[in-house]
Amino acid sequence: MIDLLIPAIISCIVAFFVVFFMTPPLIKILEKRNFAVKDMNKKEDVMVVRPGGPVILAGIIASELVLYAFFQMNEILAILITTSAACVIGYVDDRKVMGGWFKPLALAIAAIPIITLGAYDTDLAFPLFGTVQIPVLYLALIIFMIPITGNTINSIDVLNGVASGFMVIASFSLSICLFIVQNYEIAIVSLPLGFASLAFYKYHKVPSKIFPGDSGALTLGAMYGAIAIVGGVEIIAAVALLPAVINSFLFLSSVKRVVEHRQIKGKPVEHTEDFRLKATDDKKAPITLVRLILAGGPMSEKQVGFAIFKLTIFSGILAVITAFMMGVSL
Amino acid sequence: MKSGLFTFLFAMWGLIIVGGGIVVTILGPISISGFGELNWFIASVIKAIIAIVLVVIWILILSKIKNWIFKKEIKL
Numbered sequence: 102m103i104d105l106l107i108p109a110i111i112s113c114i115v116a117f118f119v120v121f122f123m124t125p126p127l128i129k130i131l132e133k134r135n136f137a138v139k140d141m142n143k144k145e146d147v148m149v150v151r152p153g154g155p156v157i158l159a160g161i162i163a164s165e166l167v168l169y170a171f172f173q174m175n176e177i178l179a180i181l182i183t184t185s186a187a188c189v190i191g192y193v194d195d196r197k198v199m200g201g202w203f204k205p206l207a208l209a210i211a212a213i214p215i216i217t218l219g220a221y222d223t224d225l226a227f228p229l230f231g232t233v234q235i236p237v238l239y240l241a242l243i244i245f246m247i248p249i250t251g252n253t254i255n256s257i258d259v260l261n262g263v264a265s266g267f268m269v270i271a272s273f274s275l276s277i278c279l280f281i282v283q284n285y286e287i288a289i290v291s292l293p294l295g296f297a298s299l300a301f302y303k304y305h306k307v308p309s310k311i312f313p314g315d316s317g318a319l320t321l322g323a324m325y326g327a328i329a330i331v332g333g334v335e336i337i338a339a340v341a342l343l344p345a346v347i348n349s350f351l352f353l354s355s356v357k358r359v360v361e362h363r364q365i366k367g368k369p370v371e372h373t374e375d376f377r378l379k380a381t382d383d384k385k386a387p388i389t390l391v392r393l394i395l396a397g398g399p400m401s402e403k404q405v406g407f408a409i410f411k412l413t414i415f416s417g418i419l420a421v422i423t424a425f426m427m428g429v430s431l
Numbered sequence: 432m433k434s435g436l437f438t439f440l441f442a443m444w445g446l447i448i449v450g451g452g453i454v455v456t457i458l459g460p461i462s463i464s465g466f467g468e469l470n471w472f473i474a475s476v477i478k479a480i481i482a483i484v485l486v487v488i489w490i491l492i493l494s495k496i497k498n499w500i501f502k503k504e505i506k507l
Contacts, residue, residue, distance in 0.1 A: 227451030233459040237475035238482060336451060343440050354494055393436060393501060415437055419444045426448075 108171040109289040116164035116293035120300035123156045128304070128311050140309065142260065142402045144376040149309050152195045154316020157297055158188040161324060164293035176331040177290055179220035180324060186211035187251055187323030191316030204255070204319070208248035211323060215243055220331045227336055228426035243330055250326030250342065255318035256352060257345040259391055262306035263406050264313055267345065267413050268298040268321045274341040274417030275325070278424035279332050287332035294324050307403045337427070341420035344412040348390035355388040373399045435500045442496050450489055457481060 131137065131150035140147040161184055169177045190207040193199065215221055223239040224232040235242075258264035272295040279288035298321060304310045313321070329338030339346065367386030370378050379399040380392045394400070394408045458481055463474045 225454075227455050228448055230452045230455035231459075233455045235458065235475070235478055235482075236471070238479050241479070336447060340444055340447060343443055347436075347439065347443070350490075350493065351497070354497070388501075390436075396501075412436060412440060416440055416444075419440070423444075423448075 105285055105289055108168055109292060112164040112167045112289070113292050113296045115167050116160045116296040117300045119163045120156055120160035120297045121303065123159055124153065124301065124304045124311060127153065127156045131311070138312070140261070142372070142376070142378065143308070147308070149312050151312035152192065152314025152316040153301060153305070153311045154188050154191050154195070154314050154318075154320050157301055157313065157317050157320050158185060160297040160300065161293055161320065164297070165290070168290055168293075172286060172290075174286065174290075175218045176220040176287060179215045179218045179331060180290065180327045182214040182218075183211050183247060183327045184320055184324040186214075187247070188316050188320040191251075191255075191314065191319035194315040194319075204252060204315070205248040208251045208319065208323060209244045212243050212247035212327075215247075215327060215330055216240060222333050224333070225335060226333060226427060228423050229429055231430055242335070246330055246335065247323050247326045250329070250338075251319040251322035253342060253345045253349050254322030254325070255315060256349050257390070257409070258313060258318045259389075260307075260402050260406050260409075261309040262302060263409055264318050264321065265298050265302040265305040266406065266410055268325070269295055269302055270410060270413040270417055271341045271345075272298060272325060272328075274420045275328065275332075275334065275338055278334055278337045278341070278420050279328075281421065281424040282334060282337075282427050284332050284334070287328065291328045291332065294321070294328065307406065334424075337420050337423050340423050341413075341417050343416040343419070344390065344409060351388045351390060351393070370395060377401050378405055439497065439500050442500070443493065446489060446492060450485060453485060454482070 128150055136152075137148040137150045140149045162181060165177050165181050169181075187208060190204060190211060194204060221239065221243060223236045224234055225239065225242070226232045254264055254268065257267055272291060276288050276291045276295060279285075279291055301313065301317070305313060325338065325342070329335050367383040368381050369383070369386040369389050369392040371381050373379050377399040378391070378395055378401070380395040386392070390409065391405055394405055400408070458478050461474055461478055461481075463470045463477070466473055
C-alpha cells in the first residue's frame with residue numbers, strides 16, 4: 102500500500118499544477134485568436150474564451166504518464182487513448198458545428214482501445230446480488246458507456262463552473278468507492294481526473310474566465326466512463342453520475358430524439374430584470390435539471406450551480422453506500 | 432421542489448439496485464445446450480434481448496415516477 106502512495110501523490114500534484122499553470126497562458130492565446138463566445142447569463146456583453154479541453158487533457162496525460170512509469174498497466178494506456186480521442190472529437194465539434202449523431206458515434210469508436218487492450222472484465226458487479234457474466238453484452242456496454250458518460254457531462258455544462266465542479270465531486274466519489282472495493286491501483290489512476298477538474302474549476306467558476314467547450318466536457322466524461330469500465334465499478338459510477346443522468350433523461354424524454362441543444366427552438370430558462378435565472382412556461386422547451394431547480398422561483402447562476410452540487414454530493418453519498426453494499430451478499 | 436429532485440434521485444438509485452437483482456437472478460443463470468460451439472453465442476443473444484427489455488421497462492417506470500414527482504413542475 103505504501104508503495105502506491107508516492108506515485109499517487111506525484112500524479113495528483115502533476116494533474117493539478119499542469120492545469121493550474123497552463124490555463125492562464127491558454128486563456129491569453131485564445132483571447133488573441135478571438136476564440137470567444139458570449140456568456141448568455143451575464144447582463145453585460147461578457148465574452149468568454151473556449152475551449153479549455155486541451156489544457157485539461159494535458160494535465161491528464163502528464164499525470165497518467167507518471168503513473169504509467171510506475172505501474173505499466175494496460176488500463177492506464179486504455180484510459181489515456183480513449184480520453185485523448187474524446188478530446189479530439191470534442192475539439193472538432195468546438196471548431197465546426199457537427200450533427201447530433203456525430204459525437205455519440207465518434208465516442209463509440211473512441212471506446213475501442215479499451216477492448217483491444219483487454220482493459221476490462223466481463224463480470225458486471227451489482228450490490229447485494231453479486232456478479233453476472235455477460236461476455237458479448239459487456240462489449241456492447243463498453244461501446245455505449247463512453248458516449249453516454251461523455252455526452253452526459255457535456256449536457257450538464259450549461260452554467261459557469263457546473264461541469265468542472267460536478268466532475269470534482271463525482272470523480273472523487275468514484276475514487277473513494279474504488280478504495281472501498283479495494284481496487285487500489287485504479288483508485289489512484291482515477292485521482293488525477295478529480296485534481297485536473299479542481300484546478301480547472303478555479304478558472305471556470307462564476308464568473309468564468311474560460312469555458313471547457315465540448316473538448317473539455319467530453320474529455321472529463323470519457324475519462325470517467327473509461328475508469329468505470331477498467332475499474333469494474335460501472336454501477337457505482339452510474340450512481341455517482343445520477344444528477345447528470347437525470348438531466349439527460351429529462352431532456353431526451355421531453356424532446357424524444359437525439360438532438361444538439363442548439364437545435365432546440367423553445368427556451369427552458371430566461372432572465373429576470375436583475376438577470377437572475379427563471380424557468381419559462383414555454384411548452385416547446387425541453388425539461389432540464391436547471392428548469393426543474395428554477396421551478397421553485399428565480400435564482401442566481403451561482404445558486405443554481407450550488408443546487409446542482411448539493412444533488413451531486415447526495416448521489417456521491419449514495420455511490421459510497423453502493424460501494425459498501427458490494428461487499429454484502431444476500 | 433428540491434426535495435422532489437432528491438426523491439427522484441433516490442428512486443433512480445432504488446431502481447438500479449432492484450434492476451441489478453433482477454439481472455443477476457434472471458440473466459446470470461441462463462445457459463443453452465445442444466448447439467455445440469454456438470451455445471455461448473445464443474445464450475448471449477438471449478441475455479442481450481432480456482437486458483434491452485429490462486432497460487425499456489426501467490425507462491418506462493422512471494417516466495411514470497418523474498411524472499408523479501414533478502406533476503406540477505412539468506406543466507410549467
